[in-house]
Amino acid sequence: MIKIVVESHIPYIKGLLEPMARVEYLDTCEITAAAVRDADALLVRTRTRCDASLLEGSRVGFIGTATIGTDHIDLDYCRERGIEVVNAPGCNAPAVAQWVHAALGCWLGQMPVPVHGPLTLGVVGVGHVGSIVARWGRELGYRVLQCDPPRAAAEGSEGFVTLDQVKAQSDVVTFHTPLTHEGQWPTFHMCDAQFLAQAPRLRLVMNAARGAVCDNSALAGWAGDVAIDCWEHEPAIDRQLLAKALVATPHIAGYSSDGKHRGTAMVVEALNRHFGFHARPVQAQAPASGASQVTLERIMRSYDPMLDTARLKACPHDFERLRNNYDLRPEVM
Structure with missing residues (x-):
């Protein structure tokens, strides 16, 4: 057998x-x-x-x-x-988008000095996750800059901006790229001290992609705000960055019940094809493309990242336990 x-x-x-x-x-x-x-x-x-x-x-x-x-x-x-x-590409994309916009909502709610005019949101990496983040951002009234050099090269530059434009114009930048060290567009430490120094308007950096896309030491010493779900050297995360972060979660941005249903179903269905099995995984209820329409109130009501932040800051040595025993949340419907 x-x-x-x-x-x-x-x-x-x-x-x-x-x-x-x-x-x-x-x-x-x-x-x-x-x-x-x-x-x-x-x-x-x-x-x-x-x-x-x-x-x-x-x-x-x-x-x-x-x-x-x-x-x-x-x-x-x-x-x-x-x-x-x-x-399982895209399985947890709506959940990560939920985390991003809930964290952004927390940041907006505590800002002593508001952003003048529409907030400019730079989305770096516009795949499954970044596309939903960008679409919801536009629905919420933000000015959205989409940066994805591989897509721009393959599809044409219309609708995309360069990384230099993101740095020059964004109030908030959120990263949704794979982690690559080589090739034409490496993403390792894409957000480093130089990136931060060249971003005069930037006030919030968010990373729910791969930990090493952002230089955690550089973020820890930066004057702006950070919201971090993916960390370098997990589970031995940077305690200075943890203390600084407005939102700090144990790599659970994608941990929705629907996302987990999708991920398991995609793998089991591939296993069926490989071995000729007929297993029938339970399917997700929420759409894989994310909610068709959102409001900030609905997003904030669906998930409060400050609860997970409080747990991680209280027990950073429990990073893996908090992650492995996470109470899977519903997505925005």
Whole structure:
């Protein structure tokens, strides 16, 4: 019988695969080379590093990550060995957009000096998440600058601005890019001390993308405000940045019940195709494209990031526990 190792913190999956496979649910720290040696498939989240040290000598032929990103997977290694890798692009995009606009609403509510005229929101990375963030921003009356060099190169520059324009004109910048170190548009430390120094109007930086997209040390020493969900060196996060941050959450921006339903369903459906299974995951209720119309009041009523901020600031050493035991929230409907 086919054996599947499943990271135990993946929600809404227990009981779906047992009729067709032998399933072992393991904590992240228990997913070792020995544990997966006789496994045919591996289902994980972002904390499990899938590379030669884990997979060499195993019979794993399928890896599904119930997350958007694949930074934790050595794709070249898997490709060379014929291991199918499946992720869940866009599964939690509405939840991350909810986090961004709820955090932005908290910031607007506590500002002693209001922004003159329409707030200018720079959205860097306009994929699944950034597109919803930008659309909701326009609905809320903000002036939205969309920056996505790869999309601009492929689709034409209309509708996009450069990163220099974002720096020069934005009151708030939010990042929604993958983490890349090489290529034409590397994103590692895209927001660094130089970026901050070249942004005269910038008052709030938000990162719900990848921790190292922003230089956390530079943010900690910057005079403006920050809202952070993704941190460098998780779970050993920068305590100075934590103390400074207006909004500080333990990498849970995408942790909605609907987003988790989508992520699990996408991976299970790919598993069905790979092995010829017929598992039937529960589908999300909220639309994957995000609510068609929003108001700031509805967003703020749906989620209060200050509660998660208070928990993390009180117990920063519990970063992983807070993340793994997060009470999944509903999305904006």
